[in-house]
Amino acid sequence: MNGILDEIKQKTNIDFAGDVELRISLALHIAPLLVRLRNRMQLKNNLVKDIQVNYPLAYDVALIAAAYISQKIHVSLDEDEVGYLAVHFSLALSKKEKKINPKKVLIICSARRGDYLMMQHMFMQEFSEMISKLDIKNAIELPECDLSQYDCIFTTFLNHPFIPKKALRINFFIDEKDKVRIDHALKGNDESSQLLKYFQEDYFMGVIHAKNKKEVIRQMCQYASQLSQFNDDLYESCLRREFLGSTAYGHCIALPHPDSLISQKTFVMTAILDKSIEWSHQKVQLIFLICVEKGNQKDLRVLFEHIAKLMLNDNYIQTIIEQKSYQALTDILGKILKDKLLNVNN
CATH class of the missing domain: 1.10.1790.10 (PRD domain)
Structure with missing residues (x-):
């Protein structure tokens, strides 16, 4: 074992x-x-x-x-x-x-210090398991405060020059909508919002021609090697992974990737075949070459989670294949992120 x-x-x-x-x-x-x-x-x-x-x-x-x-x-x-x-x-x-990693939280509040205890009580009553440290400060104290030490910052007001842009506005007496937004922030669901940075336009190959999966993987690996450095031969590593089992799971999509984390950074290459090909007994036309930064299992999980949601929606897949554009890809990814946020809030 x-x-x-x-x-x-x-x-x-x-x-x-x-x-x-x-x-x-x-x-x-x-x-x-x-x-x-x-x-x-x-x-x-x-x-x-x-x-x-x-x-x-x-x-x-x-x-x-x-x-x-x-x-x-x-x-x-x-x-x-x-x-x-x-x-x-x-x-x-x-x-x-x-699993939630407890967060260091700052609340910016305009109330009197005597009211801070009430705010602290409300937060800890609802979210104690998600918070490792909770500080409450007035805006005038912020210049002397190291804001980088906090994972989440909430504020009861926004009209002050010292309030950071990443602060999330809540009510002093937090209501049900506030609770949902606070829960969302503390759970770190913002990692999903970083998804689009892995699908930058430089990584979009557009339409390519290939007769079989080895040709596809070779072309994409050659392109990827121009954008990042790898600790092993990317093409050979992808072939080893393909030998373990096909990365084509139906729905016209294949997800080739190395058999281990060998990239210096996380990104996803996207290619659309001019004509679908046979890929281990599956028809494939949309290919994502997934390259995950060495040691970064969080990126691996986030990417697979969202690409799985894409594979479950044939309309999304066909839209990307038919429009063959980077804009279509990012629009669809944006819809997936929006759908996830709606599910969280509901």
């Missing part, structure tokens, strides 16, 4: 070592799996395509586990069995996403 989790951490920087529930569930799953593999019997999984589309990162992690198991017993797992493994990792990843 340790070997599987170590391999996953080395490849993705995702650390499952402390997840006791995952270790137990994997142990209970792998014991009969090994018996089946040694007897050349593998289970069918009618939901594997849905798992690939809905939980691409979990499936990717499961492929690493499957490769480790195959290396040890010299029997390859088919995608149906990998899908069953992915369910365990999906649950573990979900727990990681919901």
Whole structure:
């Protein structure tokens, strides 16, 4: 078990070592799996395509586990069995996403110091588990305050030159709408809003021509190598990942990426084929080459989460393919972010 989790951490920087529930569930799953593999019997999984589309990162992690198991017993797992493994990792990843790192919070308030206690009480009553430090200050104190030490800044008023632009306006007596916005800020959902910076126009290749997936990957890797440095040969690393299992999960999309985090920065190359091609028994026309900064599992999770939402909407995919423009891509990504925000607020 340790070997599987170590391999996953080395490849993705995702650390499952402390997840006791995952270790137990994997142990209970792998014991009969090994018996089946040694007897050349593998289970069918009618939901594997849905798992690939809905939980691409979990499936990717499961492929690493499957490769480790195959290396040890010299029997390859088919995608149906990998899908069953992915369910365990999906649950573990979900727990990681919901885990909140307590934030340092500053509230800028125009009330008297005697009223600060009331504000502090309201905040800690609602959000104590999300806050590691809470300070309340008047605007005139801000020049002497190091604002960079705070993760979140809230203010009961905005018409003052010392109030920073990133401060979020709330009422002194916080209402239900305030609670939703505060919760959103403390949970760090703003990481999703950084999504568009990974899809800059420099990374948009537009329309390309290729006869097969190797040609696509080669062209995109050559382009990517002009924009970033890699700790390993990007093309060869992507081919190794493709050997573990296809990165085409249906819906005309493929997500080639290195078999480990080797990039000096996080970005996504986008290419649209002039004609769809066969990619491991799937029709593909829209390709995202995902390059994640070495050691940065947060970017890996955010990118897979949002691209999964794109794969679940065929209208979004067809719009990008038909319009073949960077503007169409960013418009669709903006809609995905807006949909997520609406879901949070509801």
